[in-house]
Amino acid sequence: MFGTRKLGKTSAQRKAMLRQLVTDLLANGKIETTFYRAKEVQPVVEKMITLGKKGGLFNYRRALAYITKEDVAKKLFDEIAGKYADRNGGYTRVTRIGARRGDAAEMAVIELV
Numbered sequence: 001m002f003g004t005r006k007l008g009k010t011s012a013q014r015k016a017m018l019r020q021l022v023t024d025l026l027a028n029g030k031i032e033t034t035f036y037r038a039k040e041v042q043p044v045v046e047k048m049i050t051l052g053k054k055g056g057l058f059n060y061r062r063a064l065a066y067i068t069k070e071d072v073a074k075k076l077f078d079e080i081a082g083k084y085a086d087r088n089g090g091y092t093r094v095t096r097i098g099a100r101r102g103d104a105a106e107m108a109v110i111e112l113v
Contacts, residue, residue: 003040018044023068025092026076030111038094038110045110049091052081080112 007014021041025031026048033041048066051059055077064073084091095109 003043005036005040007037007040019066019068022048022066023072025110025112026067026080027069027072030109032097032107032109034100035094035096035106035108038108041110042092042094045092045112046089048076049080049084050089052076053084055081 007017009017017037018041021031021033021037022044025041025045044066048063051063060073060077063076064070067073067076091113093111093113095111097107097109099105100107
């Protein structure tokens, strides 16, 4: 695990949630979630994009072991990685958007730059 936040979940639930958030962010380019979840997802997405930039079958399989959909992994290596070829990190941006209405949890948008 990258961060130290437990996010109110067991380790298996937390890993599954992070995998799904990473997959959704790479598929859509932007997601809205709580601020602390976004801060936990950020380094994982950065690592996946770095794997895509390195290329190769070994790195593709490493990314596919974490990303839950094969077409998203293919998109990562074909489209997303090429977009950040000349950039050394900082592929994502977390922007706070205020409190959620139901429970006042701090919400944020995490997006690919």
